[in-house]
Amino acid sequence: MTTAATRAAELRRQLERANHRYYVLDDPELPDAEYDRLFSELQKLEADHPELKTPDSPTQRVGGAPSPAFAPVRHRQPMLSLRKADDEAALQDFDRRVREVLLKGSVDYIAEPKLDGLAVSLIYQNGVFVQGATRGDGETGEDITANLRTIRSLPLRIQGEAPPLIEVRGEVYLPLAGFRKMVADAEARGEKPPVNPRNAAAGSLRQLESVITAKRPLAFYAYAVGVSEGWAAPLQHRDVLRQLRDWGFPVSELIEPVTGADGCQAYFERMGAKRASLPFDIDGVVFKLDDLAGREELGTVSREPRWAVAYKFAAEEAVTVLENVEFQIGRTGAVTPVARLKPVFVGGANVSNATLHNMDEVQRKDVRIGDTVVVRRAGDVIPEVKEVVLALRPADARIVSLPAACPVCGGQIAREEGEAIARCTNGLSCRAQLHGALIHFVSRKAIDIDGLGEKLLALVIDERGVATPADIYLKLNAENLAALERMGEKSAQNLVKAIDASRHTTFGRFLFALGIPVVGETTARDLAQHFGTLEALIAAAESDAKHAEARHRLRIEREAEEHRTEKKIRRSDAERAPAYPQLQAVPDVGETVAASIAHFLAEPRNRAVIDTLVAPVEAGGAGIHWPAPKAAAEGALTGKTFVITGTLPGMSREDASALIEANGGKVSGSVSAKTDYLLAGEAAGSKLAKAEKLGVPVLDLDGLRTLIAP
Numbered sequence: 070m071t072t073a074a075t076r077a078a079e080l081r082r083q084l085e086r087a088n089h090r091y092y093v094l095d096d097p098e099l100p101d102a103e104y105d106r107l108f109s110e111l112q113k114l115e116a117d118h119p120e121l122k123t124p125d126s127p128t129q130r131v132g133g134a135p136s137p138a139f140a141p142v143r144h145r146q147p148m149l150s151l152r153k154a155d156d157e158a159a160l161q162d163f164d165r166r167v168r169e170v171l172l173k174g175s176v177d178y179i180a181e182p183k184l185d186g187l188a189v190s191l192i193y194q195n196g197v198f199v200q201g202a203t204r205g206d207g208e209t210g211e212d213i214t215a216n217l218r219t220i221r222s223l224p225l226r227i228q229g230e231a232p233p234l235i236e237v238r239g240e241v242y243l244p245l246a247g248f249r250k251m252v253a254d255a256e257a258r259g260e261k262p263p264v265n266p267r268n269a270a271a272g273s274l275r276q277l278e279s280v281i282t283a284k285r286p287l288a289f290y291a292y293a294v295g296v297s298e299g300w301a302a303p304l305q306h307r308d309v310l311r312q313l314r315d316w317g318f319p320v321s322e323l324i325e326p327v328t329g330a331d332g333c334q335a336y337f338e339r340m341g342a343k344r345a346s347l348p349f350d351i352d353g354v355v356f357k358l359d360d361l362a363g364r365e366e367l368g369t370v371s372r373e374p375r376w377a378v379a380y381k382f383a384a385e386e387a388v389t390v391l392e393n394v395e396f397q398i399g400r401t402g403a404v405t406p407v408a409r410l411k412p413v414f415v416g417g418a419n420v421s422n423a424t425l426h427n428m429d430e431v432q433r434k435d436v437r438i439g440d441t442v443v444v445r446r447a448g449d450v451i452p453e454v455k456e457v458v459l460a461l462r463p464a465d466a467r468i469v470s471l472p473a474a475c476p477v478c479g480g481q482i483a484r485e486e487g488e489a490i491a492r493c494t495n496g497l498s499c500r501a502q503l504h505g506a507l508i509h510f511v512s513r514k515a516i517d518i519d520g521l522g523e524k525l526l527a528l529v530i531d532e533r534g535v536a537t538p539a540d541i542y543l544k545l546n547a548e549n550l551a552a553l554e555r556m557g558e559k560s561a562q563n564l565v566k567a568i569d570a571s572r573h574t575t576f577g578r579f580l581f582a583l584g585i586p587v588v589g590e591t592t593a594r595d596l597a598q599h600f601g602t603l604e605a606l607i608a609a610a611e612s613d614a615k616h617a618e619a620r621h622r623l624r625i626e627r628e629a630e631e632h633r634t635e636k637k638i639r640r641s642d643a644e645r646a647p648a649y650p651q652l653q654a655v656p657d658v659g660e661t662v663a664a665s666i667a668h669f670l671a672e673p674r675n676r677a678v679i680d681t682l683v684a685p686v687e688a689g690g691a692g693i694h695w696p697a698p699k700a701a702a703e704g705a706l707t708g709k710t711f712v713i714t715g716t717l718p719g720m721s722r723e724d725a726s727a728l729i730e731a732n733g734g735k736v737s738g739s740v741s742a743k744t745d746y747l748l749a750g751e752a753a754g755s756k757l758a759k760a761e762k763l764g765v766p767v768l769d770l771d772g773l774r775t776l777i778a779p
């Protein structure tokens with residue numbers, strides 16, 4: 070061999086080894102720059118000595134001359150399909166059949182993820198990849214060799230000892246990250262994005278220009294051997310997979326041996342739980358008889374082997390007819406359009422209702438009553454109407470419009486400018502809002518009344534005249550509760566005890582229980598800690614409301630002036646300062662949250678309920694109370710706000726909070742520009758990243774101790 074030939078061979082070996090480490094083992098060994106350098110050297114050698122070019126050269130991965138068309142390839146061994154099972158009973162049928170034929174009590178299977186991509190056949194002659202084809206109709210596929218060469222995890226040459234001929238089968242797929250990028254790129258160019266990773270992978274593989282395929286981040290998993298010459302096939306499928314791995318093929322790490330139908334079912338459930346966190350789509354799992362001699366015995370019926378089965382996850386999307394749209398009223402009065410559907414089985418459940426979110430969504434999707442729609446149900450998420458099948462729209466499809474009056478109470482429905490959500494303005498006088506508000510009020514993280522569920526709340530509204538949260542304390546007693554349908558005396562007494570116990574609470578829980586829109590548990594706690602007393606909070610809200618009003622006037626005046634003079638006028642400092650300065654001094658409270666608090670507390674009906682809730686029992690109130698705030702400790706940390714994240718060595722977060730507070734500091738839930746320090750333990754995640762981005766100093770426990778006692 071000439072020196073050029075020797076060098077080319079050496080470069081190919083190094084580059085393919087680096088490829089394997091990077092794309093198959095996910096364990097790179099060569100720096101990118103070094104790879105690029107070797108690659109250029111090989112390209113140049115091949116350009117100078119065209120006779121040195123080989124089909125297994127890594128330079129072939131960047132795509133070559135366009136193929137005129139995809140020539141047909143006749144598979145030497147048909148590429149079969151899989152029989153399907155869609156429930157546990159079908160899986161048990163499959164296993165029973167196998168056991169009956171093999172005369173065995175229990176059978177070992179190899180469980181594999183069913184990748185949602187395209188099956189391909191790869192021919193290696195003397196270890197070199199020479200031809201790759203699609204499955205086609207199972208008998209004849211298309212030659213897509215040039216495109217397959219561009220897939221980095223697909224070996225162009227078998228590692229180690231290779232038989233004269235071997236056909237490797239597996240799945241070409243597009244990892245989700247690559248799919249998302251393709252969607253973003255298509256949208257940026259104003260093109261129609263691919264609908265799912267499978268289609269995107271198929272489109273990429275059937276590109277006539279392999280340079281285009283090379284730009285698509287396709288990947289490959291091997292799962293079987295087809296024809297072979299000069300290869301002593303092992304006795305079990307697990308050893309076939311091991312051999313494939315040793316030859317340098319990527320084989321899924323998720324593959325496991327399992328025993329019997331129970332083992333299969335358990336694997337199916339494990340994969341179902343894992344599915345959402347995988348970097349690629351799987352649409353089910355495949356069980357294959359491990360014993361290869363047993364496969365011969367079982368044979369194949371109508372192109373489906375009897376030794377394998379595909380157990381598919383329940384479809385997450387289905388098509389059905391939208392029969393009506395009704396409007397539900399939530400606890401804050403939000404009006405949600407809900408689709409009433411012709412019942413359809415989707416994602417493992419029968420679905421007859423699906424959310425349409427809000428009127429903007431209805432308009433954006435152009436949903437009309439009578440339409441055929443695609444319904445989506447992912448995991449335990451509320452089913453939603455994903456899109457309309459426009460081609461099937463009937464002539465009499467009816468446009469959906471927001472009702473003028475609340476369907477529950479007849480109250481006025483208002484939609485603030487720029488808001489997606491319309492609301493019933495009747496507050497607790499609207500039974501739907503009252504019911505929702507009470508469910509929230511008694512919930513565990515709020516005032517926490519055990520034993521007062523949704524049905525019972527509906528009953529006490531309708532039969533005991535409960536019209537506000539305070540009425541729970543004022544209108545219910547052991548006698549009138551026991552007289553309710555399906556309430557015993559014992560449970561009535563227990564409930565009265567629970568109601569009594571809830572009178573003693575914390576300021577934070579009380580604030581959360583009020584159900585102020587957009588005030589969650591953390592914000593409620595932060596507000597309680599910041600203001601200490603209800604009086605202080607109300608005073609701040611009232612003063613802020615006036616301030617916001619004044620600022621709003623400034624803005625209107627400026628805009629009027631701009632309009633008159635047709636000139637842009639710089640906003641004054643007063644206009645640029647926070648609208649709600651006292652409320653917005655609380656960690657994580659911005660203008661939206663502050664406005665909601667101020668608005669809620671300015672509403673006389675809300676104030677009346679609050680007054681009754683906290684008035685002493687002797688004065689006719691509900692008697693809700695909480696410990697007076699500890700006078701904020703003065704100390705080294707006074708005026709400093711901390712956020713805690715990660716696991717602190719040897720100290721719980723509660724103890725760390727107490728330590729900070731005992732030294733005058735404050736602890737808040739999330740990192741913002743108002744955070745002074747992030748106390749970070751092990752496995753700190755997004756909060757640490759955010760703190761670093763904002764330039765918030767990060768401390769460990771020792772750092773905190775030094776701050777306290779330098």
Ligand code: IVH
Nearest residue numbers: 149150151181182183184187188292355374
């Ligand atoms: S085995 C007889 N294993 O499913 C064996 N197929 O319906 C046939 N697939 O065309 C293939 N993951 O595209 C097998 N681990 C896996 C698979 C798998 C996905 C696809 C493949 C095939 C289809 C069969």
